[in-house]
Structures are given as structure tokens and as C-alpha cells.
Amino acid sequence: MSEPGPPAQLLRQLTDPYAAEAAAAAMVAQAAWLQGPPPPEMIVALGNCVPDGAIVDLARAWPRSALVPALVHAVDIEDDLERRRSLAWIIKQVPLEGAVATLLSRASRSNEDRIVRRYLLEAVQRCGIVANDPWILVGPTVRVLVEDPDPLIRETAIALIGSCEGYDAERRALLVAALADPDATVITVAALALRGTGVREAEIPAELARNLLEHPDLRVRWSVGDLFEHPDMSP
Secondary structure, eight states: OOOOOOOHHHHHHHTSTTTHHHHHHHHHTOGGGOOSSOOHHHHHHHHTOOTTSHHHHHHHHSOHHHHHHHHHHHHHHOOOHHHHHHHHHHHHHSOOGGGHHHHHHHHTOTTSOHHHHHHHHHHHHTSOGGGGOHHHHHHHHHHHHTTOSOHHHHHHHHHHHHHOOSOHHHHHHHHHHHTTOSOHHHHHHHHHHHGGGTOOGGGSOHHHHHHHHTOSSHHHHHHHHHHHHSTTOOO
16 A cells, blocks of 8 residues: 655645745655655646755655656646746756656757757766766767757757767767867867867867967867867877
8 A cells, every 4th residue: 555645735835936845845854755756736846946945855855767757748748938947957957867868859859948958968968877878879869969050059969978988989070070169168068078088189180279279269278278288188
């Protein structure tokens, strides 16, 4: 026989912005309640939450295998943009390896909000997939996303490439190509990611290297200068 869930009155309080934090704290204190599909009232609260409160603690305490699919569904059907962003941010706080393919699929949607897409990609990065040959799963998506029209998506895809392991030659090639990106932040993230890939100076075209070292953005000059001085960088 399953344990009884939280009382209806407490669940209703989750939907009240003035009572939700206290209600969430009360639920976290009752481990027996934290099981099965999350109640709809909890999803409402997660869409309204602020970082580092009891509502976020409740999400982190809930079994991820039940919570993350419910959150993905909530993002799919939510019309309010700020709530959808909040729900996507929560997904990032509760990484679930088994959700990687689903998150990549959602993040690839060009008609999706850019912040939602970024949070979903960052959730993938946090999923701890390095133990299961992540590039096989992540590679096909990031090869497309590094060409996305939105620099925020390209930047996040580049960071995801840098967080993977193995297949160094292909990952290096994508990161080196990103050094020619028109966006300074994308270039900076790519240069930082290249440090751990064993890149050689000869893999970066001389003209590109010269342009980067003379780039008008100081962040680019610093990151690329550090890259060329990195001990892994050899002729």
C-alpha cells in the first residue's frame, strides 16, 4: 500500500504565490510524499518559482525519472513565456541522463524561445553523460546547432562540445571552425573549449590566428592569446 500524499490544502497552497514557499518546504520535510508523478500544483509552483527557494528544493528532492518528463510536457503545453523559461530552468537543475535525446530534440526547434533552448542544452551538459560515449548522442545535434542563426544557441552548442569527451579530432575541427564566428562570445567559448582537446597551432590557419589576436574584442584577444600560450598547444 502506497504512502498517503500531501493533503489537498497543502497542494492548493503551492499555487498561491504568497504561500507556495512554505508549502514546498513542508513537502520537502515529508519524504514519503515525494514519489510518483509530481502533482499539477507542483508544476504550477515550479513555473512561478524563484532561484534557490524551497520550491526549487522540492524539485531537487523529487525523483527525477518522474519529474523531468512532466516538466518537458509542461514546457510543451505552456503558453506563458516566462513560465516556460522557468520550467526549462528547473529542468537544468534536475539533470536526467535518460532525458538527453528528448532535450536535444526540443532544443533543436528553431521556433522555440532562445532562452528555453539554451536552458535545455545546458541541462544536457549537466546530465553526466560522459560515461556513456556522449558524442554519439550529442554530435548529430550540435553539428547543426553550431550553424544556428542565433549566437546564443551557437555559444551554448560550443560549450556542450567542449564538455564532451572522446572524438577529439572532430570536436577540435568544430571548435576551430567556431573561431571564425562573427560573434565574440562564441569565439571566446570556443577558444576556452579548445584548451582541453590537444589542439595544435598548425590546426588553426595562420590568417585566422592573426585576425583573432588583433580582434577588436578584448575577451577574444585574451582567450586566444591564452590558447596559444597553453602548454597543450604545440606546432
